[in-house]
Amino acid sequence: MLVSATEMLKKAVEGHYAVGQFNINNLEWTKAILLTAQENNSPVILGVSEGAGKYMTGFKTVEAMVSAMIDSLGITVPVALHLDHGSYEGCYKCVKAGFSSIMFDGSHFPIEENVEKTTELVHVAHNLGLSIEAEVGSIGGEEDGVVGAGEIADPQECKRIADLGVDFLAAGIGNIHGKYPENWKGLDFDALAKIKELVGDLPLVLHGGTGIPEDMIKKAISLGVAKINVNTECQLYFQEATRKYIEEGKDLQGKGFDPRKLLAPGFEGIKTIVKEKMELFGSVGKA
Numbered sequence: 001m002l003v004s005a006t007e008m009l010k011k012a013v014e015g016h017y018a019v020g021q022f023n024i025n026n027l028e029w030t031k032a033i034l035l036t037a038q039e040n041n042s043p044v045i046l047g048v049s050e051g052a053g054k055y056m057t058g059f060k061t062v063e064a065m066v067s068a069m070i071d072s073l074g075i076t077v078p079v080a081l082h083l084d085h086g087s088y089e090g091c092y093k094c095v096k097a098g099f100s101s102i103m104f105d106g107s108h109f110p111i112e113e114n115v116e117k118t119t120e121l122v123h124v125a126h127n128l129g130l131s132i133e134a135e136v137g138s139i140g141g142e143e144d145g146v147v148g149a150g151e152i153a154d155p156q157e158c159k160r161i162a163d164l165g166v167d168f169l170a171a172g173i174g175n176i177h178g179k180y181p182e183n184w185k186g187l188d189f190d191a192l193a194k195i196k197e198l199v200g201d202l203p204l205v206l207h208g209g210t211g212i213p214e215d216m217i218k219k220a221i222s223l224g225v226a227k228i229n230v231n232t233e234c235q236l237y238f239q240e241a242t243r244k245y246i247e248e249g250k251d252l253q254g255k256g257f258d259p260r261k262l263l264a265p266g267f268e269g270i271k272t273i274v275k276e277k278m279e280l281f282g283s284v285g286k287a
């Protein structure tokens with residue numbers, strides 16, 4: 001059964017670790033992440049961008065696949081199905097489709113409009129027992145068509161959005177979707193500390209988890225980050241393993257063309273990186 005992410009993230013704040021949000025694209029991604037969470041006794045959040053939802057033919061398909069897979073694989077660790085960077089309309093679609101968590105990304109709206117829409121969606125989500133994430137300051141780079149300038153969140157605005165009753169908050173602190181450029185300045189820990197001071201124990205979310213050095217991840221967790229989003233790194237591991245399989249000519253040997261064989265190395269690649277991240281975030285054994 002799907003659960004909201006509220007409880008698992010409260011526990012993460014108390015226990016000084018973070019729960020990974022891993023974005024899904026298809027059946028292989030979902031199965032790899034669910035099995036890795038179960039094998040490592042870790043809570044997990046499956047992230048779905050609007051683009052990935054569309055690719056999988058809609059949020060209803062996604063919810064049906066994830067719920068059925070939890071059942072048929074015998075997954076017992078807490079799993080939240082979460083809309084990533086949702087639009088106002090996307091949030092309503094996911095609520096209707098049976099997601100257990102939504103993110104409303106109103107960071108590109110003027111703060112008053114972000115406040116107004118977030119307030120409404122907090123009520124909708126909480127009435128149905130869903131958790132809700134909001135965003136202040138934008139995450140740099142691009143993810144599935146969502147483009148952000150990468151501005152640092154204003155701590156006072158974070159406090160304002162936090163006070164609306166959101167369950168966890170994404171605050172831009174110099175983090176970027178996709179690979180980090182060579183000249184990246186790193187995370188702004190002063191901003192993070194100021195935000196933490198104002199929002200107290202509200203779980204903070206670090207987007208752009210791909211490629212952030214380990215010491216920065218640990219420091220971010222020590223300053224209140226309890227949810228870390230990873231997307232690109234799973235794609236890169238899948239790509240590298242698939243490329244190797246083809247370059248070694250394995251698809252040309254015997255029944256190597258069988259999609260279940262062709263996709264197997266990539267599937268294992270995702271499992272490897274998800275396990276590594278769960279260990280780094282400290283969520284192993286915390287289910």
Ligand code: 13P
Nearest residue numbers: 178207208210229231232
């Ligand atoms: P990366 O693709 O950089 O890992 O970011 C993932 C993310 O933040 C999803 O919202």
